[in-house]
Amino acid sequence: METTNKIRVLIAKPGLDGHDKGAKIVALALRDAGYEVIYSGLHQTLDQIIQTASQEAVDVIGLSIMSGAHLPICEKLIAMMKEQGLNEIRLTVGGVIPYQDIPKLKEMGVAAVFPGGTSFEEITKGMNSLIER
Amino acid sequence: MGVAKYIKDERGAIKEVIYQSGIKVKPAYGPEDLEKAGFTYDKDLGSPGEYPFTRSLHPQSYRSRAWTTRQYTGFGTPEETNERFKLMIANGQNGLNVAFDLPTQMGYDSDHPLAEGEVGRVGMAIDSLKDFETAFAGIPLDRIGSGLTINAVATIMMAMYQAVAEKLGYSKDQISTTPQNDILKEMIGRGAWIFPVEHGVRLVGDSIEYAVKELPKSNPVSICGYHIRESGATPAQEIAYAFEIAKAYIDNVVQRGIKPKDFVGRFSFNFNVYGNLWEQIAKFRAARKLWAKMLKNEYGVTEKKKLFLRGLFGGGGSGLTKEQPENNIMRGAYYALGAALSGAQTTALCSFDEAYTIPTPRSALLSLRTLEMLMDEVGLRDTVDPLAGSYFIETLTLEMEEKILEEMKEVQQMGGMVNCISNGMIQRKVSKQAYEFEKGLQSGEYKKVGLNPESKEAMADKTDAGAVELHEYNEEWAKKSKANLKELRRARNDKEVTDSLKALEKAARGDENVMPYLVKCCHAYATVGEMTGVFRETFGEWNEPEFY
Numbered sequence: 001m002e003t004t005n006k007i008r009v010l011i012a013k014p015g016l017d018g019h020d021k022g023a024k025i026v027a028l029a030l031r032d033a034g035y036e037v038i039y040s041g042l043h044q045t046l047d048q049i050i051q052t053a054s055q056e057a058v059d060v061i062g063l064s065i066m067s068g069a070h071l072p073i074c075e076k077l078i079a080m081m082k083e084q085g086l087n088e089i090r091l092t093v094g095g096v097i098p099y100q101d102i103p104k105l106k107e108m109g110v111a112a113v114f115p116g117g118t119s120f121e122e123i124t125k126g127m128n129s130l131i132e133r
Numbered sequence: 134m135g136v137a138k139y140i141k142d143e144r145g146a147i148k149e150v151i152y153q154s155g156i157k158v159k160p161a162y163g164p165e166d167l168e169k170a171g172f173t174y175d176k177d178l179g180s181p182g183e184y185p186f187t188r189s190l191h192p193q194s195y196r197s198r199a200w201t202t203r204q205y206t207g208f209g210t211p212e213e214t215n216e217r218f219k220l221m222i223a224n225g226q227n228g229l230n231v232a233f234d235l236p237t238q239m240g241y242d243s244d245h246p247l248a249e250g251e252v253g254r255v256g257m258a259i260d261s262l263k264d265f266e267t268a269f270a271g272i273p274l275d276r277i278g279s280g281l282t283i284n285a286v287a288t289i290m291m292a293m294y295q296a297v298a299e300k301l302g303y304s305k306d307q308i309s310t311t312p313q314n315d316i317l318k319e320m321i322g323r324g325a326w327i328f329p330v331e332h333g334v335r336l337v338g339d340s341i342e343y344a345v346k347e348l349p350k351s352n353p354v355s356i357c358g359y360h361i362r363e364s365g366a367t368p369a370q371e372i373a374y375a376f377e378i379a380k381a382y383i384d385n386v387v388q389r390g391i392k393p394k395d396f397v398g399r400f401s402f403n404f405n406v407y408g409n410l411w412e413q414i415a416k417f418r419a420a421r422k423l424w425a426k427m428l429k430n431e432y433g434v435t436e437k438k439k440l441f442l443r444g445l446f447g448g449g450g451s452g453l454t455k456e457q458p459e460n461n462i463m464r465g466a467y468y469a470l471g472a473a474l475s476g477a478q479t480t481a482l483c484s485f486d487e488a489y490t491i492p493t494p495r496s497a498l499l500s501l502r503t504l505e506m507l508m509d510e511v512g513l514r515d516t517v518d519p520l521a522g523s524y525f526i527e528t529l530t531l532e533m534e535e536k537i538l539e540e541m542k543e544v545q546q547m548g549g550m551v552n553c554i555s556n557g558m559i560q561r562k563v564s565k566q567a568y569e570f571e572k573g574l575q576s577g578e579y580k581k582v583g584l585n586p587e588s589k590e591a592m593a594d595k596t597d598a599g600a601v602e603l604h605e606y607n608e609e610w611a612k613k614s615k616a617n618l619k620e621l622r623r624a625r626n627d628k629e630v631t632d633s634l635k636a637l638e639k640a641a642r643g644d645e646n647v648m649p650y651l652v653k654c655c656h657a658y659a660t661v662g663e664m665t666g667v668f669r670e671t672f673g674e675w676n677e678p679e680f681y
Contacts, residue, residue, distance in 0.1 A: 016235035016251055018324015021364050024564040024680055025571050031681075041677045042324045043239070045247065067235055068490055068606060072250035098489055098603060116488060117455045117584070119575045 007131055008058040012040035012049045014065065014073050022095060022116065023064035029120040030062075030127070046077050053089055059131055060111075065095040071104060078109045090130045094118065136579055137409045152412045153570075154369035154536045162524035170531045177422070177531065181517040184429075185422040187530065188518040189476045190441045195514040200472075201479040202504050203280055203445060204497050207232030207257040209610040210617075211268035214257040218272060220494060224501060229272070230280040230445075230481055232256030232491075233290075238325045240286045240665025243614035253610035255491060256282070259290075260618045260662070262655045265297040274298050278309035280355065280445070285327040287314035288340050289664050292651035295348065299656075309350040311401055314340055317378045318357045320554045320675070321563060322364030327665070330555050332672035336647070338385035343648035345396045354382060355401045355444065362405040363451045365567025368416045369533060373540030374559065375402060376427065377550040383432065393432035394439060402444030406468040406477075407452025413468075414520060415529040416537075417446060417475035422530075423537055446477035453488050457583035461485035466503050473513040474520055480504060486603070493604050557678030564680055621658060629657040634667055641671040 011027045013020055020042060031037045038056050040049060053061050065073060070093055078091060093105060094114035102113045112126045137158075140149040150158040159166075179185055182192030191197060206221055206229065207214045218229055233256040236248035242260050243252045252258045257268060269279075274297075281290045291312045298308045316333035319326040326333065337354060344353035358366075358375035366374060379400060386396055404420070406413055424442035428434040449468040453461040462485045472480050482500040484492035492500070507513045520526045544553055553559045573579040637650040654664050 013324075016239045016241070016247060016325075017255075018319065018326070019322075020324050021322065021564070021567050025568040028564070028568040029572075039680060067251060068254050069250040096489065115455065120572070121575070 006034060006036040008036045009060045009062055010038045010053050010056060010058040011062045012044055013042050014044050014046060014049055014063055015069060016043060017067040018042050019066040033124045046080055050080055050084060054086060058089060060090045060092060060127055063093040065093060070097055074105055074110050075108055152409055153367040156532045162528055166524055166528045170528060172527055178521060185425045187418045187422040188521050194476055194517040199508040199514060200477055201228045202226050202501060203228040203230035203479055203481045204501055205230045205232050205481055208491055209253040209257060210613050211257055211264045215268050215270055224498060226501060228278045231282060233283050234258045237661055238283055240327055240661055242618060242660050242662030244618055245662055252614050254606055258614045260660045261621055261658050262293055262296050263621055265293050266300055269297050274303050275307040281310060281312040284313050284316050284319045284325055286665050287312040288336050288647060289651055289661055291340055292648060293655045295652055296655035305347060306349050311352040311355050314354045315357045317381060317550060317554055318360050321559050322360040326675055328668060328672040329675045330551055334381060334385050337382050339646045339648055341386050341396055342389055342646055344399060345391060352399045352401045355403050357403040359403045359405045359448055365563040368408060368412050369536035370540050371405060372416060372420045373537045377541055377544045381550045394434045397428055397434055398439035402442060404446045405448055406446055406472045407449035410471045411529055413471045414475045415526060415533040418530045419533040419537060423534060443478055445479040445481060446472045446475060447480040448483050450483045450487060453483055454584050455488040458485050460583050469503055469507055473507045476518055490604050493602055557680060561680055625658040630659045633657040634659055634663055638667045638671060641668060
């Protein structure tokens with residue numbers, strides 16, 4: 001099998017929200033920046049996201065959340081990742097995220113938060129620094 | 134999100150202006166432009182209220198009646214939403230535009246595992262008729278019409294609206310509801326789809342057929358260029374794709390032996406208002422004209438009122454920025470001005486805090502006041518279509534018409550809208566454009582106040598404090614909804630529920646119209662999750678095509 005050293009990212013849309021423009025354009029931007037991007041499609045359960053992430057051996061999961069449910073979703077996903085021993089995968093989240101929630105997300109173990117309005121450059125820089133760490 | 138491209142010389146003078154739809158704008162327009170385009174008053178405009186309705190649907194437009202305002206409202210439990218409905222009506226709003234939470238939109242009850250964390254969050258949680266009885270208590274359903282912003286399960290909500298009206302003492306002839314019910318646009322943008330394309334379209338067809346026969350004052354479908362535009366379509370594509378979607382629904386209903394003239398008058402539309410002001414105005418004027426022409430020439434509709442492009446022109450969500458949120462107050466006012474200059478019949482305005490979360494009462498009222506100022510204070514009701522005859526606006530309207538027709542032709546050449554959505558062609562195209570616009574915005578190629586690199590000091594302010602008072606999500610709503618649901622399941626007549634669901638399944642499997650069966654299910658207090666469950670079993674779920 002051909003191997004590459006491209007960073008592998010799963011852009012995932014958890015839950016019921018279907019606003020996927022943000023997820024799709026970030027997927028396109030990361031792909032243009034040289035990442036290997038897998039897009040989950042809509043309405044994914046957290047189990048499905050974990051399964052895809054581990055099957056595809058991704059380095060980073062990028063959740064896109066617009067509904068306001070980012071705190072409960074991230075909390076649960078992190079617990080599930082720990083349970084399954086996926087400690088190597090970094091979790092990032094973007095979408096409609098009030099700035100005041102960023103410290104809470106970081107405390108939970110989210111590696112980086114990219115609220116709406118973050119530039120593609122900031123996102124790729126942020127992702128790169130996670131992997132270099 | 135891009136608005137228009139401005140190519141400047143070294144001194145900052147504008148050399149070229151290119152609108153998103155691909156139209157180049159000249160520094161000045163004169164009579165020669167209209168002459169070159171072959172413009173005539175009767176052919177291209179017509180008097181207000183006359184075919185092809187470019188100027189207005191009604192002879193006196195806002196002079197005879199101001200626009201209807203329908204702020205998108207709903208959150209938490211039906212109790213909270215009922216209170217907010219009453220607040221908006223007490224403050225002069227004359228129609229409702231109901232927001233449902235995601236579990237309801239996706240056909241899950243509040244106690245479903247997938248509903249966790251989402252109950253009552255982005256709209257109100259509805260599990261059964263019981264909840265509608267609470268939500269619409271004390272609302273005069275014979276006078277106040279309700280838009281129901283729901284799509285995949287719109288048939289269920291439409292049936293429930295009839296059921297609640299009957300419970301509250303109204304007859305189905307008195308009520309007016311406009312479920313959004315545009316499943317094809319959900320598949321392009323917004324994403325609240327459940328069933329495969331052909332079943333989704335069949336349900337839309339069922340609801341149109343039912344409304345034609347049983348709900349004389351309701352408008353069974355509101356076709357949304359709005360969300361297609363939000364997903365990255367240009368203004369010309371927004372109209373073109375909406376019209377091609379409308380044709381897909383028309384075809385479905387015609388196959389049932391119903392003539393277009395008997396139902397197209399019930400279609401309404403929902404279009405977006407953000408972007409370049411002139412391009413939006415030209416878009417709406419061209420759209421009214423094209424819709425009337427299409428119905429007349431392609432579908433043989435002749436009665437005047439049935440040629441009207443009715444609908445809500447408003448919103449503007451994608452134009453708002455998270456940075457410097459107060460700027461959105463002014464931005465919204467300009468978008469609303471564009472809607473008023475376009476003769477919008479019904480309108481609503483996104484509130485300035487919507488880049489954060491759903492609006493607070495304060496910001497929702499601010500939007501309503503913005504709309505009132507245009508009608509009651511600064512003179513937008515004075516005369517019909519005040520920009521008519523402008524060399525620029527009339528030339529631009531003709532150019533928009535051409536662009537819209539080009540985009541429609543492309544869809545037709547690719548086998549029509551159902552085909553273009555099933556194979557993902559439209560979704561890929563729109564996402565790619567959204568990406569290009571976003572890049573242009575980040576590089577400063579498109580100007581957006583408070584967002585471009587040159588307004589960096591604004592970007593540095595990454596706090597919400599002071600700027601926006603956030604609508605708070607309350608965990609209690611989910612607990613309350615779940616408790617109500619538990620009580621409902623205990624109290625209702627199980628046999629009635631089971632029998633009505635069985636009858637629904639039979640109709641869904643065959644080709645009988647599901648609507649009368651849904652009304653019976655609702656009256657038996659079957660839940661949204663149970664009714665949708667029948668459809669899920671029968672129709673299966675859609676697999677999204679790849680988007681790369």
